[in-house]
Amino acid sequence: MLVNIIFGLSFSFMNSSNTILTRTKSFFAEIGDMTLFAGRFFREVFSPPFEFKELLRQCYNMGNRSLLLVGVTGFILGLVFTLQSRPTLLQFGAQSWMASMVSLSIVREIGPVVIALICAGRIGSGIGAELGSMRVTEQIDAMEVSGTNPFKYLVVTRIVATTLMLPLLIIMGDAIALLGSALIENLKGDVSFLLYFNQVFDALKFSDIIPATVKSVFFGFAIGLVGCYKGYYCSKGTVGVGEASNSAVVYISMLLFVIDFIAVFVTDIFF
Amino acid sequence: MNSEKNKPVLELKNLHKSFGDNHVLKGFNLKLFKGENLVVMGKSGSGKSVMVKCLVGLIQPDSGSITIKDEDIIKMGHKELDILRTEIGFLFQGSALYDSMTVRENLEFPLRRHKDKIENFQGTEILVKEALENVGLADAIDLMPAELSGGMQRRVALARALILKPKIIMYDEPTTGLDPITAKEIILLMRNIQKKYNTSSLIITHDVDCARVISNRMILLVDGINYAEGTFQELSNSKDPQVQAFFKN
Numbered sequence: 219m220l221v222n223i224i225f226g227l228s229f230s231f232m233n234s235s236n237t238i239l240t241r242t243k244s245f246f247a248e249i250g251d252m253t254l255f256a257g258r259f260f261r262e263v264f265s266p267p268f269e270f271k272e273l274l275r276q277c278y279n280m281g282n283r284s285l286l287l288v289g290v291t292g293f294i295l296g297l298v299f300t301l302q303s304r305p306t307l308l309q310f311g312a313q314s315w316m317a318s319m320v321s322l323s324i325v326r327e328i329g330p331v332v333i334a335l336i337c338a339g340r341i342g343s344g345i346g347a348e349l350g351s352m353r354v355t356e357q358i359d360a361m362e363v364s365g366t367n368p369f370k371y372l373v374v375t376r377i378v379a380t381t382l383m384l385p386l387l388i389i390m391g392d393a394i395a396l397l398g399s400a401l402i403e404n405l406k407g408d409v410s411f412l413l414y415f416n417q418v419f420d421a422l423k424f425s426d427i428i429p430a431t432v433k434s435v436f437f438g439f440a441i442g443l444v445g446c447y448k449g450y451y452c453s454k455g456t457v458g459v460g461e462a463s464n465s466a467v468v469y470i471s472m473l474l475f476v477i478d479f480i481a482v483f484v485t486d487i488f489f
Numbered sequence: 490m491n492s493e494k495n496k497p498v499l500e501l502k503n504l505h506k507s508f509g510d511n512h513v514l515k516g517f518n519l520k521l522f523k524g525e526n527l528v529v530m531g532k533s534g535s536g537k538s539v540m541v542k543c544l545v546g547l548i549q550p551d552s553g554s555i556t557i558k559d560e561d562i563i564k565m566g567h568k569e570l571d572i573l574r575t576e577i578g579f580l581f582q583g584s585a586l587y588d589s590m591t592v593r594e595n596l597e598f599p600l601r602r603h604k605d606k607i608e609n610f611q612g613t614e615i616l617v618k619e620a621l622e623n624v625g626l627a628d629a630i631d632l633m634p635a636e637l638s639g640g641m642q643r644r645v646a647l648a649r650a651l652i653l654k655p656k657i658i659m660y661d662e663p664t665t666g667l668d669p670i671t672a673k674e675i676i677l678l679m680r681n682i683q684k685k686y687n688t689s690s691l692i693i694t695h696d697v698d699c700a701r702v703i704s705n706r707m708i709l710l711v712d713g714i715n716y717a718e719g720t721f722q723e724l725s726n727s728k729d730p731q732v733q734a735f736f737k738n
């Protein structure tokens with residue numbers, strides 16, 4: 219009896235450690251595959267033929283589809299952040315620091331991360347689902363057969379598009395967030411917009427803006443890369459498509475924080 | 490016409506392909522001669538689609554040789570393969586129309602890289618219109634694939650496969666999932682196109698009517714090998730129960 223239980227317990231432990239092991243293994247295998255995928259991207263992005271028309275179309279689509287979402291999110295972010303910080307700053311009589319504090323934290327950290335996360339849900343999952351369904355319905359095979367390299371036409375254009383568009387979206391989102399913040403200060407604290415933005419530009423230095431922009435380039439690359447990878451190697455069936463778009467968002471979100479951590483680390487050393 | 494002495498335009502020798510433990514093709518052989526309609530029949534899941542995908546280089550076989558026009562396509566680089574593919578039309582089992590593009594853009598897609606391939610090229614517009622008229626869908630030119638019925642989608646896919654005037658056409662189940670009348674229309678279309686452009690066709694199907702109407706010769710794919718070969722008459726009169734199973738309704 220006892221032997222049986224011990225045996226059973228140890229067996230189930232072996233079993234569970236086995237699944238943890240295999241899952242860890244497959245996780246790292248996936249990271250490896252993604253690295254290979256990125257390598258293929260860099261090989262193909264610089265070799266002709268170039269699909270400029272499709273690239274422009276992708277840029278337009280992504281910008282167009284995310285504009286409103288990023289705008290609204292940024293605006294609310296600015297409002298909430300300023301409303302929340304006001305009482306604390308007032309307590310210390312440091313109200314005049316509001317503009318510099320808000321602008322620094324939004325431009326350096328909160329803006330890029332929040333907007334990239336929004337875009338992971340909007341753009342990354344969209345790419346995963348679109349390429350996934352193209353894979354499942356054999357449209358990618360059909361492209362290959364008709365003499366167009368689907369990797370160039372679908373993957374390269376999308377990764378380049380997210381890499382270009384995300385910094386732009388983030389800069390726009392930051393600007394709208396600061397506008398929201400200025401609005402609160404204007405309504406509640408009688409600070410004119412002119413004064414507020416003067417303070418903002420006094421506070422912001424290039425050493426704040428450049429690392430943030432470089433970081434958002436990497437964010438964009440990560441969104442495009444993972445979305446395309448998940449979609450391009452989507453497994454068969456509609457379940458596969460849902461899975462592709464879903465796990466694209468999960469992986470991108472994780473990757474964004476990893477990139478953010480590395481970026482903060484590196485910025486800390488150099489600036 | 491198709492005497493065995495002719496050189497085949499397409500030849501598969503001893504093709505093997507497995508997915509993990511699933512041995513799909515176990516030494517499949519096939520020859521397609523110029524101007525003939527060769528029908529390959531086989532049960533669902535027997536590896537017919539895998540076989541044609543090997544033929545156009547979408548799937549790498551484990552072993553065996555594939556020669557098209559005396560060239561081994563397994564050893565081919567990407568560029569040569571692309572050039573060869575302009576001479577091959579491929580109708581996908583599920584039509585595989587690009588659903589983010591209009592019918593016109595779908596048909597223009599194969600032309601974007603291969604305009605130079607076409608004799609006396611007179612502009613994309615004319616070619617697209619001609620291809621759509623061939624399948625009787627000239628009105629659908631500005632619709633999206635989602636706005637078409639299944640049968641219309643199949644016809645647009647057919648037009649797309651034929652737009653480069655290929656010498657060899659592969660049809661993966663052209664009539665599956667269509668009602669008998671539409672299926673008959675598609676079969677007639679295939680026959681007309683074959684007569685008009687004197688193409689060689691490889692037709693994959695499990696539709697006996699389709700096979701009867703269109704085939705010059707048939708191959709049965711059973712257990713990963715070419716189990717039986719012959720004309721429709723010969724095979725439908727065969728005593729072998731495995732062969733008989735395909736023909737009785």
Ligand SMILES: Nc1ncnc2c1ncn2[C@@H]1O[C@H](COP(=O)(O)OP(=O)(O)OP(=O)(O)O)[C@@H](O)[C@H]1O
Nearest residue numbers: 508511513531532533534535536537538539540582
């Ligand atoms: N990419 C793949 N990965 C793993 N297995 C595959 C893949 N493609 C096909 N198979 C397997 O190969 C076998 C043959 O598939 P195939 O699509 O060739 O069948 P088929 O003869 O075309 O059937 P149908 O008439 O239903 O289209 C199936 O068992 C399928 O599970």
Ligand SMILES: [Mg+2]
Nearest residue numbers: 537538582661
């Ligand atoms: Mg099939």
